[in-house]
Amino acid sequence: MSLRWDIREHASLGYFVLRWLCITAPLGALVGSSVAFFLWLLHQATLTRWQHPELLYFLPLAGVVIAYAHHRWGKNVAAGNNLIMEQIHEPGGGVPKRMLPFVLFSTVLTHLFGGSAGREGTAVQMGGSIAQALGCFLRLGKNDTKILLTCGIAAGFGAVFGTPLTGAIFALEVLSLGSMRYDSLIPCFMASIFGNLVCAAWGIHHTQYSITAASLHMGGVVAHITPVIALKVVCAAVLFGLVGFVFAELMHTLSGLFKRVVPAYWLRPVVGAGLVLGISWALGTQDYLGLGVTTASGAGSSIVNAFHGTGVSSWSWFWKLLLTAITLSCGFKGGEVTPLFFVGAALGSALAGLLGLPVDLMAGLGFIGVFAGATNTPLACTLMGVEVFGGQYLPYFAMTCFFAYLFSGHSGIYLSQRVDAPKCAGLSGRDSSLRDVRQGKDSLFMKLLKRGE
Structure with a gap:
């Protein structure tokens, strides 16, 4: 049996990598910078609450502000991470641009006044919102937009925890139980790497844990x-x-x-x-x-x-x-x-x-x-x-x-x-x-x- 090599196949693969490198680099830079700003705000909010514990008494009022803002202007962003996942499975109206500011400041308010919550959801939603905006700007097709939204999840997760490999696999694995789409693997990995590098370049440091046992x-x-x-x-x-x-x-x-x-x-x-x-x-x-x-x-x-x-x-x-x-x-x-x-x-x-x-x-x-x-x-x-x-x-x-x-x-x-x-x-x-x-x-x-x- 003779050796089969179709140079067009590998040329197409090379083009695929270069194309997504050019797309995920700005995506990672934008998401990494946004996550860095978010983590800085979150740190300042936590320090402020520790220094002024009386802020806890305003938690109900902060809840009213968040609820009213989402009811009045942000009904279509309330689904959060689920909305991004739904748009990847079955593209429809897209991820609204307003999701980024809404989730960013709502999360900071929650932490400033003492709510018990995390940060991953905010980073992922910011990544999805930026990815949707970039996809519209580049006029990407339906399949490429689905890949780009998945990359947004990867970049947000990788940047917020400083775990780029985990971010890439999480973005692929979280969509479905029992299967992953490998056509998004390389783009997600590159987006997560870029997001983490840019976030770290802004001087954001993650908590270090160790197991010695x-x-x-x-x-x-x-x-x-x-x-x-x-x-x-x-x-x-x-x-x-x-x-x-x-x-x-x-x-x-x-x-x-x-x-x-x-x-x-x-x-x-x-x-x-x-x-x-x-x-x-x-x-x-x-x-x-x-x-x-x-x-x-x-x-x-x-x-x-x-x-x-x-x-x-x-x-x-x-x-x-x-x-x-x-x-x-x-x-x-x-x-x-x-x-x-x-x-x-x-x-x-x-x-x-x-x-x-x-x-x-x-x-x-x-x-x-x-x-x-x-x-x-x-x-x-x-x-x-x-x-x-x-x-x-x-x-x-x-x-x-x-x-x-x-x-x-x-x-x-x-x-x-x-x-x-x-x-x-x-x-x-x-x-x-x-x-x-x-x-x-x-x-x-x-x-x-x-x-x-």
């Missing part, structure tokens, strides 16, 4: 897997997946409950803010407000302290989960991922003593495991473990994320995710969205509510 004495490049430790990690991963399921279902259920019980759109964030502040007051701490990466004093419950096993209690993960679900379901804006990091790290830290494993290892596994379960992105979360903590514990990262993904079921924080392949044979949901799957059966929490009526 010295007591395991694991030498070599990749940690050796032992049956006992593997079994313990799998048991923890199942729990991480279940907690991811609980977070997603609780957030969706509370959102519907707020709309049903509080018909006035502007009153929902007032009620939600009252609950958030009331629970914080009852707990006697403000540690569960804001991002939760660290605290004003450095002590108390935070992601950083979870890796040292200090400041976090056995229930710290639950309180962060509850306050974040209330904050985001009643009308405040922000992401879910950083709170999920808090929930996972705190839960892993609490499990470390029970399982006899190092605290920093378990906090790291929880960090990525709950995230994998709630977003249905096991590959991206495994890579995040490598980018954030290093590659030595890769087998345990993969084990955690894969089992957490499986046991979170057909649930997730993004209802526009498509189910291209159910998580195991015999389960329904193929060719539908998580929203369709969820509407086909009452959620666990809605069943409990109805039973109590």
Whole structure:
């Protein structure tokens, strides 16, 4: 058999790479700069709230402002990440340009006055808005626009967390359960790289975490897997997946409950803010407000302290989960991922003593495991473990994320995710969205509510 080589094929591939290099470079620069500005504003808002704790009393008023602004001028941006995903699956009206300023300042207001929220959703939505505007300017076709929107997700995620490889895979994996479109792989990778580089060039620094797990004495490049430790990690991963399921279902259920019980759109964030502040007051701490990466004093419950096993209690993960679900379901804006990091790290830290494993290892596994379960992105979360903590514990990262993904079921924080392949044979949901799957059966929490009526 003779060697077959069609030079036109490789010329086309080369042109594809060069073309998308020229498109993703400005996209990454714009998204990276926007994310850098957003992270700077968020840092200033957090410092201001720490210096002036009396700002917490204005959280209900901030909620009214956010709700009114979105009701009056931003109804078409309320769907957030789900809107971007829907436009990738079935292009329609596009992602509005106004999404960027709306989500940016709404998130900063949420954090300034003490809402419990994250930042990933904001960065992704900013990336999608910029990508849509760039696509219109370049007059791209339908398929290229879908790729560019996916690149916007990658650039936003990669820049906001400083994890470019994770950003690229997350953008591909988050769209559908069980499949990825590889025609977007190279463009997403380039967009995420550019976004991260530009964000870093603006002087933005990300929190550094590490896992030493010295007591395991694991030498070599990749940690050796032992049956006992593997079994313990799998048991923890199942729990991480279940907690991811609980977070997603609780957030969706509370959102519907707020709309049903509080018909006035502007009153929902007032009620939600009252609950958030009331629970914080009852707990006697403000540690569960804001991002939760660290605290004003450095002590108390935070992601950083979870890796040292200090400041976090056995229930710290639950309180962060509850306050974040209330904050985001009643009308405040922000992401879910950083709170999920808090929930996972705190839960892993609490499990470390029970399982006899190092605290920093378990906090790291929880960090990525709950995230994998709630977003249905096991590959991206495994890579995040490598980018954030290093590659030595890769087998345990993969084990955690894969089992957490499986046991979170057909649930997730993004209802526009498509189910291209159910998580195991015999389960329904193929060719539908998580929203369709969820509407086909009452959620666990809605069943409990109805039973109590």
